[in-house]
Every structure is written in structure tokens, then in C-alpha cells.
Amino acid sequence: MKLLTLGGTALLTFFATVNVNAESSVGYEEATFEMGGQGPAGGVIFYLTDDKLHGMESAGYLKDSQGLYMLAEWGCNDIYKDVGFGVKLGEGKANSLELLEECSSERGGLIAAKHADNYVQNQYSDWYLPSQDELSKYSYLMWESGRKVVNSSADIEHYCTWSSTNYFWNAIGAGYAQGMTQEFDEYYSLYTSGRERSKECAIVPVRDF
Template sequence: MTSCGGDSDNNVEEQTAISAKASIITSMPTITQGTIKFNGNVKSVGSGYHQRGFCWSTNINPTISNSDYVSENTNTLGEFSLSKTYSSYVFSTETTYYLRAYLIINSSEVVYGENITFTTPPKLYMNEKITKDIYTTSAILNAETQVFFLDAVSPDEIGFCYRTSAGVDITNGQKITTLNPSYLSTTNISLETTVLLPNTTYYVKAYSKEGSKVYYSNEYTFKTAGAVGTSGGYIYYDKGETTDGWRYLEAAPGNIVYNGSNKIYWGCSGTMINQTQAGIGFGPANTVRIMQQCPDVNCAARLCDSYTINGVSDWFLPSQEELKAFYKSSKNVFNIATSPVSDKLYWSSTESGNSTSAISLDGYLGYTSESSKNYNMVRVRPVRRF
């Protein structure tokens, strides 16, 4: 009996929707790249209808006889949407339109919903993204261009403007631009800016210039590396965001000294460690792997692991790329090496592909090369991450 009662209630609602005068509600459209989706809701079909749709104009109370419209032939009840590309109809950018949903009932009378207004977007947006690979004097700026295809887009410049105070634009800040600006739909822009100041906050906007019109992203900030870390050492690299539990790399205040000497063996010549990686982020795993397979008490990796200064003890032997990042941030800021061979080489935790050599960095000129694991003229700078 309860089940039958429920069916009866549903039938009553359906009969009410049919017997009432036909009516329709206009809902806010959804605007995405290249597409507009009109939304409505047929609340009552009345005695029946055979077409529904939407009409719009820059004037109030648009009708299907004096404005643009989109339609479909059906007679169903409830919510519905009609999606069309911008290229199908003429819209102007940043323009307010009046919109009404409508029904054509069987007698050919047109029933309209209430007016609502919507405003079309500009032809494009510049959306800022996370600044990455931040060093003391350089960083990778990133943005996304979101194009709506309301009008043709022919940019003269795409890039970034930046300075050390708020309110930056292309007239008062430094600029870095792409060589061949163009748009398809969504374009990611990634440019490296250099000659920055260490440990300094920069205000940035992505921009696109087309004639006299300039489109800007929201203003955002990033800070260059170069601050003093917890250990008293140098924070030399910032990923731009925390992933895998860390964001920053910090070099120890000085090189390791063992038995009165700052020249350290890599260790275990003739033993193949295998699978030591070169990329940024692999230093800790490399260090653990070396210690597991190399019993030498004075090997570079083990000395880094046991290193402690100013209460900080989570150190490791940096990978090849982590070591190169240290050089990149130190260049033009402070010296980590001098020209004599005995004072410029640093060990990485990256093996060179054989059992007798590993990758070292020339801290004076910045290049990497293979050095014998037994070479006793190489220094070690521990690194930590947080």
C-alpha cells in the first residue's frame, strides 16, 4: 500500500506539471574556453510544447524574432543545457548580455523565462603558476594563457614583468619575453629570469601585449635563495613548492675536515655501488646506498651522514645535479673554490658508471667530470634538505 501511495504521489506531480501553464526558468550559463553552455529548467510543459531554447541580446527582453537564439526540438520536462562554440555565434568580449530561456508551445505561442544577465570574459586570461627552480640569482617563471576565442588573438609580446616592489607592470619593471608569441588554446609559458638579487622578494605579473592592450595576471611574489639556514649554512635552492617532504636545499657552512685535512676520498675504489642517481632529490638515497655497500669509515658519504653542526645532523653527500645547483647559486655571489686543482674539486654522490670513479664538480668553472675514487685532492660539502 505504501508503494502504491508513492506511485500515486508521483503521478500527481506529473499531472500537475502537465496541467499547469507551460513555464521555464533561465539559469546562469557556463563559459569555458571556446564554448558557452546555456542552462535552463522546464518546470511545466502545460498542454505541451515542441521546441525549447535560449535567446540573448545586449538589450533587455530578447526574443527569438529580434535576437540570436539556439534551440532544440523536444517536449521533455526538467533541467537541460545547450552548448555551442563561440565561433557559432557572434559575441563581443567583456560585454553584458540579457538571456532568456523559452518554450514554443503547440499553439506556436512563445513562453519566456525571466531575464538574467551574463558578461563575456576578455579574449584571454593570464594565469600565474608556481615559480620553480629558484636560485640566488635566477628562477623559472611560469604562467598559463587561457584563450576564449571571442576575437582573433595576435600577441606582440608574451612574458613576465617583475621588480622588488608591488605594483609592477611593463612600464616600470624588468621584462622577459618569448621570441615567438602565439596562442592555440591553453599555452604554458616558462622562462628563466637571471641577474636577480639573492635573498630578495620579487613581485611578478605574467602579461600578453597586443597593440596598446596589455593583459596581466594577478600580481604574485617569489623570493630568491640565499638566506642563512638553521645550520648557519647557505640555502641555495628552492623547488618552489614542497613535494616528497622537502622544498629547500641548504649547504653546510664549510667543507668537511677529517683528520686535519679537507681532502676526502670518495671511498671503496673497485666496488661498484650501482644505481646512484644524478638528479636533484637523489642525494639522500645515494648516500644511504653508498654506506650500505662501502664499509670505509672515512668515505665521503659516511662523513656527510655523521656530520653535525649547530645542532643540525640531517646531512648527505649531494648528487651531481644538487652539487651543480650549489655552484649555480654560488656563482657571482660567493666563492666556493679557487683556480688551483687542489682547491676546486667537490665530490658528488653519483657514481660515474664504473667501479673506480665518481662524478666530481669543478667549483671554480662549474663543469663536472670523472675522478678516481682514490683521488685525495677532492673536497666535500654536506647538504641537507627541508
């Protein structure tokens, strides 16, 4: 393991493993990757295809210029706003595009999806807010490897983290729309929850490669 800085956040990560296959039939060499290793943009790989040629990487929790965790609203505080219903792996990008087109902040700032969209690392600018399953895969990888979701400090455990997935709650004929988050319970175990869209939660940009 080694200390890696992602987007101003210091975190412990596995040593990046990149293998180069023998020359392929189209005449060039292809790199393979490892789970928990470093992706093309310098993020932590949390999903890989079976051939280990493609996958998803995360930049970790965004921080501001003062080193504090960046928090933002989910946006689209309108009741029943029909956006971001993709939950599964591979649906975060489409969710984020919907949020960028349809949603704004109640406080006048940037919504979480816009912060993720604005993020640039190692000249890669194609980051987005993950779907709930994408965020869960990243979070559980970090948790199981003993890194408590991206870094060695405990203060992030007190924050919710936004996914780009919508959550609609309905009880006894009354309903309201929320955003889905990844959070900790009192035993520091990860769980999924719905949160009011005007609440400010942390942001974890991801990208495909």
C-alpha cells in the first residue's frame, strides 16, 4: 500500500498494478488493471470488466481550497421531479446528465452533479456523480480494505455522500422525492438512505475507462 493524493485528499491505496498484454491482433499493446489499483486518471479502480481492460475509477471525496470536504445539495427540490432513476452500475452518467439539465440548487450554489462534472484530474474531465450501485461498490471496496471509504481520517464518517440516483418515498398516500446517499450507522457500517434533496452531502466523482 502507499499514500496517494487524489484531488487534494490524502488516502491509503493499493499499489497500482498495470500489466501490458502481448501484442494484440490489431497491432498494439493493451494495458490491464487491478481492483483497488490506480486508474488512467489516477483514481482508485472499484470496478473492472472480466478482461481487466476497462472499468471505473473514483477520485475520492472532493475537498475545497481550504482542505475541507466539499458539500452540496442534490438539487431538483421540486416534489416528484422525474430525474435520476438509474440505480445500477453504468447508469450514473445518464443520471448526472439529467441532473445537470433539469436541476438547480435551492441555495444558489452548484449542485453535487455539477461539482463532479467540473472536476478535472490529470487532464481527465469526464467525471460524473455515481449511481447508487456505483457509489456502493466504491464505498465497500474502501471499507473492506480497511480504509473507511477513501481516507484514513474519521471525520468523513459524519457525512452523507450523494449518489445521482433519485429516491421516491411514499407512505399512506403522501410522498416526496429524495436523493439516495451512502452513509454510516452508529457502528460505522455502511448503509443506503434517502435524504432531502436540499441537504448538503459529500461528493465522490467517478469516471469510466
